[in-house]
Amino acid sequence: MHRIGAAFMLLLVCLAATAARAADTRPNILFIMADDHGYQAMSCYGSKVNQTPNLDRIARDGMRFDRCFVTNSICGPSRAVILTGKYSHLNGYIRNGLTFNGEQQTVAKLLQAAGYQTAMIGKWHLRSEPTGFDYYEILVGQGPYYNPPMRTREGVVKHTGYTTDIITEVALDWLKKKRDAEKPFLLMYQHKAPHRNWQPGPKYLHKYDDKKIPEPETLFDDYSGRGTPAHTQEMTVARHLSPYDLKLVPQRSLNKEQHAVWDKAYGPKNAAFEKANLTGDDLIRWKYQRYAKDYLRCIASVDENVGRVLDYLDDSGLADNTVVFYTSDQGWYLGEHGWFDKRWMYEESFRTPLLVRWPGKIKPGSTTNSLAMNLDFAETFLDIAGANIPPNMQGASLKPIFMGQEPQNWRKSLYYHYYEFPGAHAVQKHYGVRTDRYKLIHFYEVKEWELYDLEKDPHEMKSVYADPQYAEVRATLEQELQRLRKQYQDDGSVISFGAQRAKRVRRRLAASFPPDKTPDKTVTLHGKGPALTISSRQLNPEYKPFCVGAWCKPSEGSGVIAAQGGASLGYSLYLEDGSLCFAMRIGGGLKKIVGPSIHLHKWVHVAAVLNAQGEARIYINGQAVSAPLATGFLTGAPSDSFNIGADAGSLVSDYKTPLPFHGELRDARLYWGPVDQKLLARWSQL
Ligand SMILES: [Ca+2]
Ligand SMILES: [Ca+2]
Incomplete structure (x- = not known):
């Protein structure tokens, strides 16, 4: 009897000890975001121009979203939408250059309150001091490609080296040494690359030197199928890439040593250009090659560094219980329609890549056509953490879609609103609606409408707004647009927080x-x-x-x-x-x-x-x-x-x-x- 009693006591003690130390097993969330990374430049999305083996790992082990979109295709606003789960007019950050109001509700604060540990590392770009993060180390403003000073709660830290590598080192250091291993985490690990002006890292300065990057079909689009806004924009490869973008002049932010390495790479390239004496379409083609190669070289670094972090998750055993996201703050024109940059509701910039890996939950190698948005990310994080999703957030959790179960009442249309005019690249303000097949855009300040049939015209080369055959489609979409403007409170009914x-x-x-x-x-x-x-x-x-x-x-x-x-x-x-x-x-x-x-x-x-x-x-x-x-x-x-x-x-x-x-x-x-x-x-x- 005595021995059984002792064994029983021991069992009780063990149970109590386990309860006291019960680790919080809620999943970690690693949110990886690049800046201006178009899905066309990822091999898991069928890229014709580059290979991204490490990003492909996430797709191979998880889910690829083929229809993920942003609400407002520009850096700061996208970040504010992701943090708040609200459209720009409600979170207040409608265009770049503003100061994000960190007093408002954010997913970081909500996860912190739910017992998560939160960190923001890399590009922040919202001007105000981050709130809701236990730890942050962020670029100052846009941040340079080389030798970035980074802001922490304690002050500015100086770094020497290539920014994509450094952001990764800071993230790994936090994962390894700075976090509390007892708590689940949200780590927002956000690259500056491949944002303009596309300065490659030292390791990739010569990548693609002997290659020709395939040109997009629409490189020489003359916009004859569209209204005024496409004609008055300022983002063409032909006319708006600067000598600085094209690396024809010395680059800022490099130190002496880095300059020497760059001179070796770009000196001969520039000499070859001067000798070639190009004009007309040949010059545009040369600019395209020059721009596309540097852009893809920057992505090569992002891919390599994401690989380093994935390796660490594997080696540390964290991988099994960590949901990994890879996305960009919006899509991008890699020469499509003759452009670089973003902003438009046209497909390349409106759509954004989204890969999600969740071992044991998401079927490896799966894809989805469900209409997802960056508006849904905050809600998804909360759902993964088992936390409440506040009703004032405007998106919905993607978790059911991860499991292959699109909810019955899932959105059938998307609402978009871009505001930054006048502004860089001169893209007129517009809002619009996209359904599975059609897209209606209203450039409201110049009072122009465009309508595209994405099935017949996937490259959006000809607006059919004035085509009588589409009168019914147009009427239905106009109604849907009004409905969405009301639903998202973008009809003037709410002045903002x-x-x-x-x-x-x-x-x-x-x-x-x-x-x-x-x-x-x-x-x-x-x-x-x-x-x-x-x-x-x-x-x-x-x-x-x-x-x-x-x-x-x-x-x-x-x-x-x-x-x-x-x-x-x-x-x-x-x-x-x-x-x-x-x-x-x-x-x-x-x-x-x-x-x-x-x-x-x-x-x-x-x-x-x-x-x-x-x-x-x-x-x-x-x-x-x-x-x-x-x-x-x-x-x-x-x-x-x-x-x-x-x-x-x-x-x-x-x-x-x-x-x-x-x-x-x-x-x-x-x-x-x-x-x-x-x-x-x-x-x-x-
Ligand atoms: Ca961006
Ligand atoms: Ca003034």
Whole structure:
């Protein structure tokens, strides 16, 4: 009896010990993302131009998504969508160059709360400090291809070497030494490569030297089957690759030693080019080869480095319980339609590669045609972790699709919205819908529509929007587009999360003019430009209600009283043809109030208020003279400054000059935060 009792006790002790130390066996998530890696340049997607043996390992052991798309085909916005599971207009990061609002809900924060350990290593590109990550080491901005400084919570770390290798070393170091082995992890391991300007690593400088890269069928597309936007873009291989892109001039960010290696590689190549003296199509073909080879050389490094990480997962035994994703922040034009870059809703940039490996769960070598989006990634991570998916996320978990079971109510159409115009490469703003077979695109600022039949015209060479045979298809798609805009709240019904943030801004005087606190002092402006300039870094209007106004005595009917920002982001209070106007520019979109006319040569108090609900209104002598106009808040600090008396640099509204003010000004003020009727009444009393 005694021995049985002892054995029983021992068993109990063992059970208790096991329970206390029970390792958290939820799967790890390794999210690998490249920047601008088109599926055409992956051998597992049937590439005609290169081999990617290590990426192919993920496809071979897991699932290849043949219809994965992005919501907004550009770097920063895609990253914000992945973190939030929300479209750009809701997460606020509609275009590059903004500052991501890290206060909002993200998948990193949610996984952290669910007991995951989270790390962000490599390209971040959202300007704000990462939130929700236990560890981060990120490139500063775009980051260079060589010798990247990287930002950590403790400060900037300097590195020497090739960035793709370094990001991998930092990731491996975190996996090996820095993480808590008791907890499951989310590691976001994000490359800069193969982003422009495609600087290969030392190891691959000569790869493809003796090869000709096959040209895409549409390299010489003349856009005759499309509307204006394809004709006015600036991303052609023919005309828009710079000498810097083509490595015809010395490259920045290399040290002396690296320069020497580069000279050996590119010196002879450049000499051969100068001797060849090419023109016309031959020159375009040469540029294509030059660009494509460097792009593919960068991918060779990405592939090699992904292989190193996969090897580590195998060797450490982590592989069995780690879900590995490989994707890109969007697709890419590798010469298709004569282009480089992305942005369009056309297939090559709209689609993005997605490979997922999950040993024991995903059938090796499987593929799917289910319509997936980067909008789904956050939800998928949460589902893998067994955590709740908040209903305000707009995508859906891909987990059932991993198991080969597309849910009954799965999406049958995709919604897209691109905003960055004016901007690099001059691609007009557009939104649209894609179904299994058709794609309808609306370039809404130039009021043009395009419709493609992807079955008959997979390269999207001819829009059939005006073809009467497609009238019914068009009508159905237009309806579907409206439905999606409503479903995703991109129909103007929601101003964005900025409203919650804006409500917390307290009122304070941010700037005044004349600046020496002499409200009674009058300054005469003779139309010579701004009388005051303050940088938007010092005076950031991002997600703030505000009020701007002044006493003025104009001598001409047109002139800017106060303006901040320009054609992407900003606001302007001005007179035009005798009327008081106020304009808000958000993500390039213009909303404008044209108020009543004002007497010349008489003192008048004018003001514009953006309230905490994101509605703008103008006031004359303290009285509202317009209805409230829902504009939303500025989604970032404009690159242009704040000015009194002209709109310097980029123009906020649709006027064609800086519109310098002529006449007298006094007691101009800019407030952040909500301004009430009482304050306006006091200010506008003589
Ligand atoms: Ca990108
Ligand atoms: Ca400006």
